[in-house]
Amino acid sequence: MGEMEQLRKEAESLKDQITAARKAVQDSTLQEAAAGITVVGRIQMKTRKTLRGHLAKIYAMHWSTDSKLCVSASQDGKLIVWDSVTTNKVNAIPLKSSWVMTCAYAPSGNLVACGGLDNMCSIYNLKGKDGNVKVMRELAAHTGYLSCCRFISDTEIITSSGDCTCILWDIETGTQKTVFAGHQGDCMSLAVAPDFKCFISGACDFTAKLWDIREGTCRQTFGGHESDVNAIGFFPNGNAVITGSDDATLKLFDLRADQELITYQDSSIMCGVTSLAPSLSGRLLLAGYDDFNVNIWDMLKAERVGKYMWKLYIPLENGRKVDPAEDSEGSCRVAAGTEH
Amino acid sequence: MTINTLAKGGLHREQMSCFRKMEKVIVAMQDPDMGMKMRNQRLLITVIPHAMTGQDVITWLIQKYHISEEEALHLGEMLVRYGYIYPLKEPRCLVLRPDESPYRFQTPYFWTSTRWPATELDYAIHLAKKNIRKQGELMEYEKERYSQLHKRINHTWDFVVMQAREQLRASKQRRKADRIVLECQEQAYWLINRPPPGVQNMLDWALERPNNFSTQVPLNSDYYKSEIETSRRALGRNRVKSSVCLEGFIKYSEQYQNHDPIMQGCLPSNPWISDDIAYWTMNSEIVPVPTRLRVERWSFRFMELLSDAMGRREFMTYLEKEFSAENLHFWQACEEIRHGESSKIVEKVEDVYKNFLAPGAARWVNIDSKTMDKTLEGIKWPHRFVMDDAQMHIYFLMKKDSYPRYLKSDLYKNMLAKAVVPQETKKSVFPFMRRQRHSSPSPAQASAQAAEEDGRAGTNSAAGSHF
Secondary structure, three states: OHHHHHHHHHHHHHHHHHHHHHHHOOOOOHHHHOOOOOOOOOEEOOOOOOOOOOOOOEEEEEEOOOOOEEEEEEOOOEEEEEEOOOOEEEEEEEOOOOOEEEEEEOOOOOEEEEEEOOOEEEEEEOOOOOOOOEEEEEEEOOOOOEEEEEEOOOOEEEEEEOOOEEEEEEOOOOEEEEEEEOOOOOEEEEEEOOOOOEEEEEEOOOOEEEEEOOOOOEEEEEOOOOOOEEEEEEOOOOOEEEEEEOOOOEEEEEOOOOEEEEEEOOOOOOOOEEEEEEOOOOOEEEEEEOOOEEEEEEOOOOEEEEEEEOOOOOOEEOOEEOOOOOOOHHHHHHHHHHHO | OOOOOEOOOOOEHHHHHHHHHHHHHHHHHOOOOOOOOOEEEEEOOEEEEEEEEHHHHHHHHHHHHOOOHHHHHHHHHHHHHOOOEEEOOOOOOOOOOOOOOEEEEOOHHHOOOOOOOOOHHHHHHHHHHHHHHOOOOOOHHHHHHHHHHHHHOHHHHHHHHHHHHHHHHHHHOOOHHHHHHHHHHHHHHHHHHOOOOOOOOOOOOOOOOOOOHHHHOOOOHHHHHHHHHHHHHHHOOOOOOHHHHHHHHHHHHHHHHHHOHHHHOOOOOOHHHHOOOHHHHHOOOOOOOOEHHHHHHOOOOHHHHHHOHHHHHHHHHHHHHOOOHHHHHHHHHHHHHHHOOHHHHHHHHHHHHHHHHOOOOOOOOOOOHHHHHHHHHHHOOOOOOOOHHHHHHHHHHHHHHHHHHHHHOHHHHHHHHHOEOOOOOOOOOOOOOOOOOOOOOOHHHHHHHHOOOOOOOOOOOOOOOEO
């Protein structure tokens, strides 16, 4: 027992030293740094497109890199690829399991993936020879639901799961290459870095972790949230992680300073963040909340500059399919955001 | 402060706030002055007072909130599906028909938010009443549930039957019209709170997410040892001052502001507003002449240049003039190994070795001896990341040396000069163009409408501000 007590004390003391080291580099606050900038003027949002066709809750959607196509997954058991400009359905893919919770579009535009309570990530080839969209791979190894998946290329995909791990898969062989374990709660979302060398995950243990894809290790852990981290994304320059949580705040963690630098909160906001997306320049942050609103934050001033209220519902709006309990608004907005 | 989304014994907070919003609409609808005009509706031979048609509902919503018909239909449907308005004809079909179909407001007594949660006891009484009133009136699934309940709460069954009989007796003393209304209301309530099989449960919400991390990890010496290991590594990391980091974000945002369509709009026009996809066409991967903004971005950082296919092409042309094109070829070949198919890795690594690393190779790249040794060793067991160090070396070589020179070169300057700046397309003035869809001003923002659109940096006209 004596040994364990010693170890515990040592672990604790190291943690304190880390806290002190972090504090030591806190030589400025956001207010000071951004004092010279004016707040962005009020932003108004309008519905531009409505994509209709799903028959049940839409749990997730993801834009293609061309900003025109997007894929959405609904619990009516369908994965639909939309041409958002014409609002036509390009593909309607029937799923084996209707309990889908996430979907992703490959950067190449050739593949889409989805998964959910079946604990699997299913990959579909959109550009098959005979024109039919078929299941290409079923990646099964997780022991919990699939909460998020993101392609790195046509050959690699990363998934996050309710079993508290993330996995990097080789799509070609359908096998898992690396398991990223360390979170102590369900992993809810993930985002890949712009340089594809690492990725971040947010989990129900209130933390976000930065993982090295090649090494399979956790490089950094960011705590500070007081509830589940539901949404996560990179600041466009790849130097910071933005997280959205059930504690009604969003936080920006700088990778180089190894700590939280900015919190986006407002006393009038009492419900959790379900999704987020920064604009192309990183000046604006769009965040979707549980009360069906989207708040637009000035990232450098930490002030709200706009709000899009769904009023009562959020079936399909602005190319954004949001289910009351779920999200995707932000991610849709960003591509929508990067283009306008 | 931890926000608990599940209020004790209540609806999830997010759902409750939605119910409150719906209730506001419902109350407004019944306002004596500004609300809906209601009339008597005939249902077979009975006249039901205070009813309205589906079309009435939609028209009122359109007028009150200045929304389109499509949106009003959707909004109205939500009100029906959550039980605030119920149909008199075909009560089991919870849709809002935009025609003469009669509807009625649900009494607040039966609002989902009022009687939450719907109890088994109440459901049993409801089914018992139906059963007693008319034998065989229960549907198949109701019969099943009835017998299940009978088993589960058998101990209070006498109470259930007694209550059912009492309520039936009391209702017999009402006027027929009232009785029908009450039955409809009750039925509507149960259709929402105990939906028939196959019908979507509107009160369904997402998965429970248990945070059982306190029980998962055993706090033994192994755990602490790994914690110490991780902490030691973390302590050793270099931390950058927060002022520098924040400055970095500010600079980045400023640099990219003109390139951010939300902030500055985009030329020739925002495709989502004008339905003209010229903006995307002009910026597709390979075009005869790139846009000026795009060429400008190449000068922001090296990765911008490298991740743009046209940028790479231009840079390659420049490197060829400098006789150092092998660097870029090498870098690209390494990328293909990193992100390509696993089955091709061995073959690709061999190719790279032959072309770039072997002594006397046609496109030999200049890597420092330490990295070269390490890479050659690694090639014996090729894997996806075997070229990482060498690739990184060449990347930095290009970045520090060739890239800055490229930006100063005539090649780049000419590209910038002939890059196209699209003309802003004028907003069409034809009245018969596509109908503008406006999102209705939300009730909460009505008061805040005043302080809008001031202090917007940059352009404030057509392309960017409204989206």
